[in-house]
Amino acid sequence: MLFLSQAQELFFFHDVSPGSCFFMPKGAHIYNTLTDFIKSEYRRRGFSEVVTPTLYSTSLWERSGHWEHYSENMFTVTCEPHTFALKPMNCPAHCLMFEQRVRSWRELPIRWADFGALHRNEHSGALGGLTRVRRFCQDDAHIFCTPEQQLESSLKQFEEHWELNPGDGAFYGPKIDIQIRDALGRQHQCATIQLDFQLPIRFNLQYTGADGQMYRPIMIHRAVLGSLERMIAILAENFRGKWPFWLSPAQVMVVPVGGGSETYGQEVVCRLREAGFMADIDDDRGSTLNKKIRSAQLAQYNYIFVVGEKECASGTVSVRTRAGKQLGQKSLQEVMRSLNELRQTRSNQEEL
Template identity: 45%
Template sequence: MHRMRKSKVSAVGLLSFLLGVFFLSKVSSDNVSAPSFPAAWDVDERQSLEDVLADHTSLGAEQELFFSHPVSPGSYFFLPHGTRIYNRLVKFIRDQYWKRGLDEVVTPNMFDIHVFETSGHARKYKENMFILEIENQEFALKPMNCPGHCLMFTHRVRSYKELPLRFAEFGVLHRNEASDALTGLTRVRRFQMDGAHIFCRESQIKDEVRAFLEFVRDVYGVFGLTFDLNLSTRPENYIGDKRTWEKAESTLTEALNEFGKPWQKDEGEGAFYGPKIDVTVSDAFNMKIQCATLQLDFQLPVRFGLSYSTEDESKSETPVMIHQAVLGSVERMFAILLEHYQGKWPFWLSPRQAIVFPVSEKSRSYSLKVRDQIHHAGYYVDFDKTDRKIQEKVSEARLVRYNYILVVGEEAAGTGQVTVHVRDEADKIVMTVADLLKVFEEKSAAFH
């Protein structure tokens, strides 16, 4: 994901870079694995790595979106314009949750270490967790959301009538990545994941998988990203009953076939606790990166003693748990989209939808009214207070890729019209603010 000079690339350096984009898939059942590269991908066939790998960190600095600081390695500072994108991504998925019947929840950031001992994460991955000692008691910052959602399930007695129960959370997660492996926004220590967990009966798995695949198709379609599907099956170190695994794999296979998009099978690559579907996207440079994932889990519900009453209230059963994430992590998707669009954000996602320039002090007052009118309509609009030449202001605004640049002349207060520069269009348009807001409304509605 990072841009590097070809002259400075060594075999070790390239290997370190490729390893750097891994996202610690081993830590979590909510994993996000590494990017894969086309078999024919050969750096020597390119003029330079800059032709292959766009640099989201350079674009982020250029557009003043985010930065890192040595006081908190692997945890990024998102500036106002970067936060606009970040929050818009979260809101987009949050709105999708509401439409698709997922209930958003909030769980603590810090848990007694015994919770992760119960889940099994402490035994396998404690070195990748941030551990705190408080009043002689050991706590850990959560590296994933699933244990908290299991505790939420056990909060009270559950009935089969409640299933499927769908919990979704944008929880802040922390993973203790090695400092030399941190790589931009693609491998970090602090991040948010759109992690959802669905508790259901075996008979409901297929419908939930179908809903997930449709969710991915719709979201990635809005982003303009193409994707591939991979089914990972039972590994050698699997736990649980073989017949249960075979039934689960058969259900996932049926759902994938009915979805109608070609998919591949990765034999033996499933998680030890259940089969999974991995979704990889192709960026603008044909590099494949895993983002979304769906994983069936038959073991965590057992570890936490989850159960629900059946139609026969004297009996209970253990639910199946489905881990799913559509973005993967907000930070990683942010990086992918920044490079995919090369900083030219579509209007609905843009942190710089418009900027207003008064041509002189005489038009300043009306320019502020124009800014306020756009702001109160719900759009991101900035205002330039400097005394520089208008040509210089417009050139700078184009460099940071504003969608619309509004130049307000001295006669604007009387005519109600402004001169509009549209990104990537040579011609200027003279129009009223009311008409411009209609254009904005159409642009914003396009992604729904």
């Protein structure tokens, strides 16, 4: 994966910040595309996004119980006479938000999502590329709900196989873990859904029930992708650099043929970029057409648009895939419509 990240200029690590990833523009595109995907699902499923601080007084972590059990894995900052810690998770902050006013049963479930940066002081020997880092981001969310809105009923409606593992619950309470395997057969825990009875008690969270009495909410911690960094590592291994179009950091390479076509080629690139596509142009006059096409294929551009005098005159592009298949001459408007459909459907297909 390290070779892939260097070849495609996705990300790198540096000793000045051990265990923290530097995402280059193309890597940031993958990172942001995954984030945008999850945010689009949030809007469909009733989640609201919140923004919370990164640095908190240790009094918060003592209240939540994390200081007692997790302090050795937290980065601390001392500003006399106070000690602060970088957050390794978002849940205590969301509890603070819940308690800002009296909540009603009519509001529940409340679904809050948070993409804040998290820091965990992993031992240097445990660090491993993007799969184990010190600075990371989760598609993290917390659901505050009533005891009647619970996990088991959801699992019973789930049509796929699942197994009960008694006694394997974490500190907070029962949880659902989803394990996936990467291209090398390694198993990773990414998605997790976990009940929490502890934090609502520690923060004395309450809501007013239909009968006017005060009740304790249940808190559910959930992430689908899990760590974005770890998910990118898994996807990189899976696709081996041949990213599907919707996720690809190198979607289209425009190749002009002849000096007169360069202006049109630039216009095509501008149209593509304005529509949000990752497009570049190879205007090196010293390279042959075959060399330009080969270079674009090696760089894993999903599509290569060749434009010459004929394409300039007709407002078209000649389309090739990175696998070498020629899809023929198409109008730019038609191609952009097809590309947009591929992006929206998140299809893995190659043909337009």
